[in-house]
Amino acid sequence: xxxxxxxxxxxxxxxxxxxxxxxxxxxxxxxxxxxxxxxxxxxxxxxxxxxxxxxxxxxxxxxxxxxxxxxxxxxxxxxxxxxxxxxxxxxxxxxxxxxxxxxxxxxxxxxxxxxxxxxxxxxxxxxxxxxxxxxxxxxxxxxxxxxxxxxxxxxxxxxxxxxxxxxxxxxxxxxxxxxxxxxxxxxxxxxxxxxxxxxxxxxxxxxxxxxxxxxxxxxxxxxxxxxxxxxxxxxxxxxxxxxxxxxxxxxxxxxxxxxxxxxxxxxxxxxxxxxxxxxxxxxxxxx
Amino acid sequence: xxxxxxxxxxxxxxxxxxxxxxxxxxxxxxxxxxxxxxxxxxxxxxxxxxxxxxxxxxxxxxxxxxxxxxxxxxxxxxxxxxxxxxxxxxxxxxxxxxxxxxxxxxxxxxxxxxxxxxxxxxxxxxxxxxxxxxxxxxxxxxxxxxxxxxxxxxxxxxxxxxxxxxxxxxxxxxxxxxxxxxxxxxxxxxxxxxxxxxxxxxxxxxxxxxxxxxxxxxxxxxxxxxxxxxxxxxxxxxxxxxxxxxxxxxxxxxxxxxxxxxxxxxxxxxxxxxxxxxxxxxxxxxxxxx
Ligand SMILES: Nc1ncnc2c1ncn2[C@@H]1O[C@H](COP(=O)(O)OP(=O)(O)OP(=O)(O)O)[C@@H](O)[C@H]1O
Ligand SMILES: Nc1ncnc2c1ncn2[C@@H]1O[C@H](COP(=O)(O)OP(=O)(O)OP(=O)(O)O)[C@@H](O)[C@H]1O
Ligand SMILES: [Mg+2]
Ligand SMILES: [Mg+2]
Numbered sequence: 001x002x003x004x005x006x007x008x009x010x011x012x013x014x015x016x017x018x019x020x021x022x023x024x025x026x027x028x029x030x031x032x033x034x035x036x037x038x039x040x041x042x043x044x045x046x047x048x049x050x051x052x053x054x055x056x057x058x059x060x061x062x063x064x065x066x067x068x069x070x071x072x073x074x075x076x077x078x079x080x081x082x083x084x085x086x087x088x089x090x091x092x093x094x095x096x097x098x099x100x101x102x103x104x105x106x107x108x109x110x111x112x113x114x115x116x117x118x119x120x121x122x123x124x125x126x127x128x129x130x131x132x133x134x135x136x137x138x139x140x141x142x143x144x145x146x147x148x149x150x151x152x153x154x155x156x157x158x159x160x161x162x163x164x165x166x167x168x169x170x171x172x173x174x175x176x177x178x179x180x181x182x183x184x185x186x187x188x189x190x191x192x193x194x195x196x197x198x199x200x201x202x203x204x205x206x207x208x209x210x211x212x213x214x215x216x217x218x219x220x221x222x223x224x225x226x227x228x229x230x231x232x233x234x235x236x237x238x239x240x241x242x243x244x245x246x247x248x249x250x251x252x253x254x255x256x257x258x259x260x261x262x263x264x265x266x267x268x269x270x271x272x273x274x275x276x277x278x279x280x281x282x283x284x285x286x287x
Numbered sequence: 288x289x290x291x292x293x294x295x296x297x298x299x300x301x302x303x304x305x306x307x308x309x310x311x312x313x314x315x316x317x318x319x320x321x322x323x324x325x326x327x328x329x330x331x332x333x334x335x336x337x338x339x340x341x342x343x344x345x346x347x348x349x350x351x352x353x354x355x356x357x358x359x360x361x362x363x364x365x366x367x368x369x370x371x372x373x374x375x376x377x378x379x380x381x382x383x384x385x386x387x388x389x390x391x392x393x394x395x396x397x398x399x400x401x402x403x404x405x406x407x408x409x410x411x412x413x414x415x416x417x418x419x420x421x422x423x424x425x426x427x428x429x430x431x432x433x434x435x436x437x438x439x440x441x442x443x444x445x446x447x448x449x450x451x452x453x454x455x456x457x458x459x460x461x462x463x464x465x466x467x468x469x470x471x472x473x474x475x476x477x478x479x480x481x482x483x484x485x486x487x488x489x490x491x492x493x494x495x496x497x498x499x500x501x502x503x504x505x506x507x508x509x510x511x512x513x514x515x516x517x518x519x520x521x522x523x524x525x526x527x528x529x530x531x532x533x534x535x536x537x538x539x540x541x542x543x544x545x546x547x548x549x550x551x552x553x554x555x556x557x558x559x560x561x562x563x564x565x566x567x568x569x570x571x572x573x574x575x576x577x
Contacts, residue, residue, distance in 0.1 A: 045437070045442075177532070203467060206537075247558050273544035280569055
């Protein structure tokens with residue numbers, strides 16, 4: 001595929017191989033992500049999402065199979081740095097990510113490593129802090145921040161790198177509802193406006209309704225890959241699977257079963273409300 | 288009115304007091320939590336939730352005001368703060384950062400061992416706590432807590448709190464990072480513990496969880512109590528909630544939008560209530576052809 005930014009082929013990853021503690025976290029996973037795509041990743045706890053994410057910027061290297069970023073094979077140590085420049089990652093827990101003593105230094109850390117001129121670094125840091133609403137706390141120490149503030153610093157750090165692809169691993173779990181909406185809007189704008197590829201891992205499927213595609217993982221395998229509406233409709237169909245359809249999708253389903261005529265593909269509260277209003281107003285309710 | 292189990296009287300707290308970096312996190316919070324309550328504590332990022340709950344078991348000392356737990360002023364001379372710590376089990380936000388033992392079993396058993404319990408009792412509690420959070424002790428007990436997925440780590444941390452069998456459970460974002468099913472299981476579990484008499488304070492950014500579980504909601508904003516009441520009353524204040532950076536439970540937002548579209552539908556805070564309200568509205572719809 002010509003414009004694939006990321007190509008994952010038969011990826012298998014085993015933690016602590018050849019020991020009694022061996023864990024096969026990924027098991028023959030293949031997918032490709034095009035430049036400019038917004039891809040959501042869902043899956044139960046332990047299904048392999050973070051392990052997958054860490055392969056996208058060469059933090060982990062395949063036990064078998066391969067991962068290519070912009071054509072570069074991540075196993076080639078000579079390109080590790082280049083891969084990390086292209087793919088920026090926000091971790092699940094900011095405590096694992098925040099390194100500097102002061103917020104703005106933390107955000108500057110990445111751009112400094114890119115060897116950018118100081119004026120450019122300053123500009124990017126300002127912009128990134130502004131984007132996540134942390135400009136006022138720039139002189140604070142990261143460990144003196146609230147949980148949600150720390151997550152914002154971690155996100156700003158990656159924004160300042162301006163990578164071709166941003167991977168967010170449950171990076172908004174500690175944000176308040178509006179903060180989460182703001183960060184998601186920022187990420188979506190980066191995707192739509194600047195063409196930055198986004199890989200967003202989340203347990204909140206409502207975060208992913210704007211995604212072009214959703215990948216669902218289960219026990220290290222890809223069990224679904226398609227547009228959100230399609231994946232969410234059948235994500236709980238797998239027997240023994242750990243995934244549930246989002247509440248809005250489930251409610252729509254229950255209302256249909258009760259006789260309301262609702263179109264398929266209702267993913268948001270707004271869409272569902274409008275469809276119900278149409279169904280009731282049009283006298284479509286029946287038993 | 289019975290004496291509340293936990294009480295804060297005009298509690299203020301300033302981080303790095305007396306330095307140029309001073310940050311006033313709480314500005315006079317007065318709040319009582321009665322035995323057997325299930326309270327949802329919400330508020331925007333940085334509003335002081337985590338700071339407040341660390342006062343409940345004496346981890347932080349108020350800069351001003353009093354904290355009273357089970358009738359004892361925690362900062363009175365000769366106060367027994369260790370007793371408060373046994374009474375109040377606190378799950379930290381990002382609790383997974385605090386795992387430290389070599390195995391999951393040892394980590395969960397750390398608190399019970401520190402209580403001086405017999406080895407058998409410790410092991411029994413560890414098994415029970417791990418099962419309560421949905422981790423099979425045989426499969427996970429021997430593993431390193433650092434070699435787990437994020438959601439698994441969080442469950443181990445929660446098991447560590449449950450193994451202490453506290454009377455009050457204070458949980459700071461316990462469901463963040465849990466998959467939908469684990470989240471539902473944990474909420475069921477909190478409900479069951481509450482039914483058995485535990486007092487629960489649940490800090491969360493998820494309004495749906497609050498709607499589902501809490502009997503009372505307290506909103507913190509800029510270090511002060513901005514609202515305190517029944518979920519129905521607090522979630523009726525939509526404009527205020529938005530001004531505080533919060534929002535409505537999804538079911539309430541759905542009902543609101545239906546009404547704006549002219550559908551006459553009853554109140555709902557949860558999806559189950561929304562379903563009932565919508566089906567009732569459908570039966571009454573003017574041109575419904577049932
Ligand atoms: N460092 C490690 N050593 C050994 N096993 C690990 C390690 N990290 C993760 N695992 C295991 O690998 C599997 C996949 O973990 P991963 O972190 O990728 O899951 P996840 O989908 O991100 O889960 P979560 O939703 O809980 O974050 C799990 O079974 C987990 O226990
Ligand atoms: N160790 C610290 N030193 C200095 N200031 C701090 C420290 N911890 C928190 N603060 C500040 O105190 C205020 C309240 O923080 P707190 O962690 O209680 O908020 P919170 O409501 O729990 O937020 P979140 O929803 O993001 O977890 C914030 O403005 C925060 O920046
Ligand atoms: Mg993970
Ligand atoms: Mg907090």
